[in-house]
Amino acid sequence: MGFLKNLFGGKKGGSGGGGTPWKCGQCSATIQMPPRLMSIISTDINRFALGGLAGYCPSCNTYLCSKHLEFINPSNGEAGPWMVGCKRCRTAVTTGP
Numbered sequence: 524m525g526f527l528k529n530l531f532g533g534k535k536g537g538s539g540g541g542g543t544p545w546k547c548g549q550c551s552a553t554i555q556m557p558p559r560l561m562s563i564i565s566t567d568i569n570r571f572a573l574g575g576l577a578g579y580c581p582s583c584n585t586y587l588c589s590k591h592l593e594f595i596n597p598s599n600g601e602a603g604p605w606m607v608g609c610k611r612c613r614t615a616v617t618t619g620p
């Protein structure tokens with residue numbers, strides 16, 4: 524009993540400073556979280572690509588790479604604004620929980 528220090532010493536985890544890559548919760552691809560996700564105003568969303576984007580779906584509690592993301596248009600406006608959303612549940616993603 525008492526004050527045993529385990530061999531691993533100290534706390535586990537912690538984000539350990541900037542630049543740590545995330546892993547996609549669906550396919551384990553390494554993802555690079557953008558500093559922020561912006562919405563796009565455009566009548567032709569097909570001109571924009573999701574390539575390299577990543578996001579966190581607060582509804583699935585999962586980090587997602589661009590394969591599981593799509594542009595969603597929650598307000599149904601003619602020109603958007605289009606947001607980056609989860610393909611599975613069509614929730615707008617964020618940059619983290």
Ligand SMILES: [Zn+2]
Pocket residue numbers: 547548549550551552587588589590591
């Ligand atoms: Zn993925």
Ligand SMILES: [Zn+2]
Pocket residue numbers: 580581582583584609610611612613614
């Ligand atoms: Zn989702």
